[in-house]
Amino acid sequence: MEFVKNQIVTLTIEDIGTNGEGVGRVDGFTLFVKDSVIGDKIEAKIIKLKKHYGYARVEKIIEPGKDRVEPLCPVASRCGGCAIQHMSYEKQLEWKFNKVKNCLERIGGLEQIEEKMEPIYGMKEPYYYRNKAQFPVGTDKNGKMITGFYAGRTHSIIETTHCYIQAEINEKILDIVMQYCRRNQISAYDEKTGKGVLRHILTRVGFQTGEIMVCLIINANKKKMKNLQELVDELCQISGMTSITLNVNRERTNRILGDRIISVWGQDYITDYIGNVKYQISPLSFYQVNPKQTEVLYGKALEYADLSGEETVWDLYCGIGTISLFLAQKAKKVYGVEIVSQAIDDARQNAKINGFDNVEFFVGKAEEVLPREYEKNGVYADVIVVDPPRKGCDATLLDTIVEMAPKKVVYVSCDPATLARDVKILGEKGYQVEKVSVVDQFGHTVHVETVVGLQRKDT
Numbered sequence: 001m002e003f004v005k006n007q008i009v010t011l012t013i014e015d016i017g018t019n020g021e022g023v024g025r026v027d028g029f030t031l032f033v034k035d036s037v038i039g040d041k042i043e044a045k046i047i048k049l050k051k052h053y054g055y056a057r058v059e060k061i062i063e064p065g066k067d068r069v070e071p072l073c074p075v076a077s078r079c080g081g082c083a084i085q086h087m088s089y090e091k092q093l094e095w096k097f098n099k100v101k102n103c104l105e106r107i108g109g110l111e112q113i114e115e116k117m118e119p120i121y122g123m124k125e126p127y128y129y130r131n132k133a134q135f136p137v138g139t140d141k142n143g144k145m146i147t148g149f150y151a152g153r154t155h156s157i158i159e160t161t162h163c164y165i166q167a168e169i170n171e172k173i174l175d176i177v178m179q180y181c182r183r184n185q186i187s188a189y190d191e192k193t194g195k196g197v198l199r200h201i202l203t204r205v206g207f208q209t210g211e212i213m214v215c216l217i218i219n220a221n222k223k224k225m226k227n228l229q230e231l232v233d234e235l236c237q238i239s240g241m242t243s244i245t246l247n248v249n250r251e252r253t254n255r256i257l258g259d260r261i262i263s264v265w266g267q268d269y270i271t272d273y274i275g276n277v278k279y280q281i282s283p284l285s286f287y288q289v290n291p292k293q294t295e296v297l298y299g300k301a302l303e304y305a306d307l308s309g310e311e312t313v314w315d316l317y318c319g320i321g322t323i324s325l326f327l328a329q330k331a332k333k334v335y336g337v338e339i340v341s342q343a344i345d346d347a348r349q350n351a352k353i354n355g356f357d358n359v360e361f362f363v364g365k366a367e368e369v370l371p372r373e374y375e376k377n378g379v380y381a382d383v384i385v386v387d388p389p390r391k392g393c394d395a396t397l398l399d400t401i402v403e404m405a406p407k408k409v410v411y412v413s414c415d416p417a418t419l420a421r422d423v424k425i426l427g428e429k430g431y432q433v434e435k436v437s438v439v440d441q442f443g444h445t446v447h448v449e450t451v452v453g454l455q456r457k458d459t
């Protein structure tokens with residue numbers, strides 16, 4: 001069948017695409033339909049055609065999918081943050097579990113993998129779970145300063161101060177900052193002209209400690225923030241306020257933070273815990289955004305590593321050493337490798353404040369550091385943990401891992417497709433999947449985390 005633009009078609013949504021849009025087929029031709037959920041029977045208007053697929057918009061819901069729900073958030077469909085709030089949380093979890101399962105079967109070539117998969121670990125409360133928010137500041141049509149979130153794919157700001165997946169205290173913080181700026185005529189930054197002062201409002205909350213951080217990112221020097229003490233006095237009324245800072249970013253870039261932090265009130269960092277491990281978090285540090293589920297995820301990594309206290313463990317792609325320190329509680333020695341040097345500074349600092357003397361960190365690419373240390377210094381591993389970015393592990397790294405022949409490999413992944421690709425390679429070289437767990441760290445988004453425990457076949 002030939003399709004044309006603006007044609008109305010009827011279809012049933014069968015899956016969710018990488019950006020959260022519903023996916024369905026008409027006569028075998030794939031259409032991506034925004035704001036639809038699995039099970040919806042809809043009339044849709046084709047808005048864009050490519051050779052092998054197209055995009056369409058919902059015209060009429062003929063029969064809503066049984067898992068369609070009314071989103072809590074009134075701006076859910078316009079905001080670029082939550083992609084699948086229209087889908088019941090149970091269905092989101094089922095979809096994420098199946099996504100991992102399908103990747104492991106189809107790309108990983110693993111038959112009957114479901115037998116090795118634990119039930120998905122979902123959130124008890126899939127709202128207000130994020131500990132970090134970066135709200136862009138701008139101006140509406142009438143020249144009023146506003147804040148909120150970017151709409152999907154653009155930088156136009158959807159005004160909102162209440163976000164259902166962020167810490168609830170943000171609403172109060174945003175109100176205070178907005179009122180202070182309006183009162184003191186502090187302007188919003190304008191991306192188009194590069195003029196204006198306030199760019200972003202960054203907040204972080206330690207969910208275990210209750211400590212709160214506010215950092216205002218400005219395109220100016222501190223003097224432009226007139227009567228700053230007024231703002232400080234009001235923010236300090238919030239219980240838990242620990243750190244107020246400014247960050248200067250004068251570059252015309254999409255990067256949110258500049259390099260320089262100016263102390264305004266309190267300390268320049270907050271502290272929080274994942275499990276029993278304490279972390280110092282500055283505005284510039286990377287830190288997991290959902291610490292509760294991170295504890296579940298790393299708990300699984302630790303369980304699959306099956307440590308007795310005698311092991312030497314490598315944690316590759318270690319970031320600020322979150323997993324390394326988790327493992328250090330049960331291992332003889334842990335080595336961490338990470339490409340970003342500031343992250344390693346944080347990792348070393350975190351090791352120190354927790355009193356771990358059995359961890360050592362390297363700055364560099366995992367695929368360079370591990371082969372070098374293995375060939376030159378003959379390093380050894382009982383267990384190797386990897387937690388790579390979306391593109392997965394480098395082939396050289398997988399080769400070195402296999403040569404080092406650790407008893408166990410624990411693979412933590414934010415992308416099931418590259419995970420499955422790498423697990424297949426490891427499988428061909430002697431590593432067998434023992435257990436899989438899927439953990440939802442990011443409810444209402446399409447992202448999902450997986451931990452796979454692999455064992456060397458001859459052990």
Ligand code: SAH
Pocket residue numbers: 288316317318319320321322323337338339340343364365366367387388389
């Ligand atoms: N395990 C950490 C971070 C995982 S995110 C945590 O749980 O917090 C992946 C990390 O890999 C990022 O910190 C990124 O900077 C780092 N990275 C990316 N490419 C890398 C490479 N080739 N070698 C080492 N680290 C790398």
